[in-house]
Amino acid sequence: MKMNLEKLSERIIEGGDIIIEEALELANLHGSALYPLFGAASRIKEHFVGDKVFLCSIVNAKSGRCPENCSFCAQSAHHKTDAPVYSLIDEERMVACAREAEKNGSSCYGIITSGTSIKKGEELERICNAVRRIRRETGITPSCSLGIIDHETASALVEAGVETYHHNLETARSFFPNVCTTHDYEEDVNTVRVAKKAGLKVCCGGIFGLGESVAQRIEMAYTLRELDVDSVPLNFLNPIAGTKLENAQNITPMECLQTIALFRLILPTKRISICGGREKNLRDLQSWIFFAGASGTMIGNYLTTTGRAAEEDWQMLKDLNLSVASCCE
Known part of the structure; x- marks a missing residue:
């Protein structure tokens, strides 16, 4: 390998950047050559973000009937799936789910609604x-x-006490037309900018395994860096029957980990959380996400699929001797 990962990690820790050509070179690593990459990503994460784990939880507050045609989404009205369909849940339910999320150790609780x-x-x-x-x-x-x-x-949300607005770009600008044709990529980019301008922190990432190239994953990471988002949720496709991608193949655990590490090198100071699809794609290597540069994970269920029991994730963190960050950290 031509690149010296130790020097690269030192450069990033000292405030330098990894350029696209270097990221593309690291994306071609395979086998045992990946372990030094994970080590570099872990070192960068601990320097900038620390070694505590940030947990988040969500509630699917409004489900189904979405007019968008995102190829992976079980809630799209363009697909025929078994995903639940219901209107906005009541206030009491939202609050009750927040209490449950806090009980499970989450520091952040997201209210998620389907629709444009x-x-x-x-x-x-x-x-x-x-x-x-x-x-x-x-x-x-x-x-x-x-x-x-x-x-x-955005201003109404700030006034109510919302701290973070979550809005994924889903994929690279160059691949987005293969994923969704019912709205333009720039509408999502503009929402990120609107939220930031209103004073909200922004949680923005995407989903891998949609058919995008490795170069397009890196393209998305650089877009997120340009937008200066605050935290980055990374999801891996869990193919749902009835969607356009129902027959897609899961990407391998090592490819997942390599992607996480690349995002850490490109976005060294950001919180990077591993969310949907980790059980299906990472399988026995779920705990490795923290060695590959992730600083958090979602605990509990996702929008239309179930996650692991909270007790299992807590046991994983205990086995790794990792402590969980509180809400104020």
């Missing part, structure tokens, strides 16, 4: 009221993922 955007008026106000109660009645930090939003909605 949230309806202003009663729907938005119900969510804002729930956020106010979560702020008063729990110690967990509330976040929201309500689709494409404008400044007025």
Whole structure:
């Protein structure tokens, strides 16, 4: 291998960057050559983010009937799946789920709704009221993922006490037309900018295994770096029957870990959490995410699929001698 990973990690720790050509070279590593890459990513993570694990949880607050045609999504109205369909849950349920998330050790709790955007008026106000109660009645930090939003909605969320807005780009700009044709990539990019301008932190990442190339994964990472998002959730496709990608093959555990490590090198100071699809794609290597540069994970269920029991994830962290960050860290 031409590149010296020790020197590269030192350069990044000292405030330098990894250039695209270097990232592409590291993307071609395989076999035992990956272990030094994981070591470099882990060292960078501990320097910038520390060794504590950040846990997050979500609630699927409004499910199904989404007019967008994202190829992977079980909630799209363009697909025929067994995903649940229901309107926005009530305020009490949102608050109760926040309490459960706090009990499970999460520092962040996301209220997630299907659809292009949230309806202003009663729907938005119900969510804002729930956020106010979560702020008063729990110690967990509330976040929201309500689709494409404008400044007025972003400001209402800030006023209610939302700290972080979650909005994934899903994939690279160059691959996005293969994933979704019902809205433009720049609408998602603009939502990130709107949220940041309103004073919200932004949690923004994507999903791998959609058919994108390794170079396009790296392209997405550099877009996230340009947008200066605050945290990055990485998901791996769990093919759902009835979607366009129902027959897609899971990417290998080592490819997952290599992707995590590359994102850590490109985004050294950000919180990187591993979320949907980790059970199916990483299998017995789930615990390796923290050695490959991840600083957090989602605990509990996902939007339309179940995750591991919280007790299993807590046992994993205990076995690794890792401590969990609190809400204020």
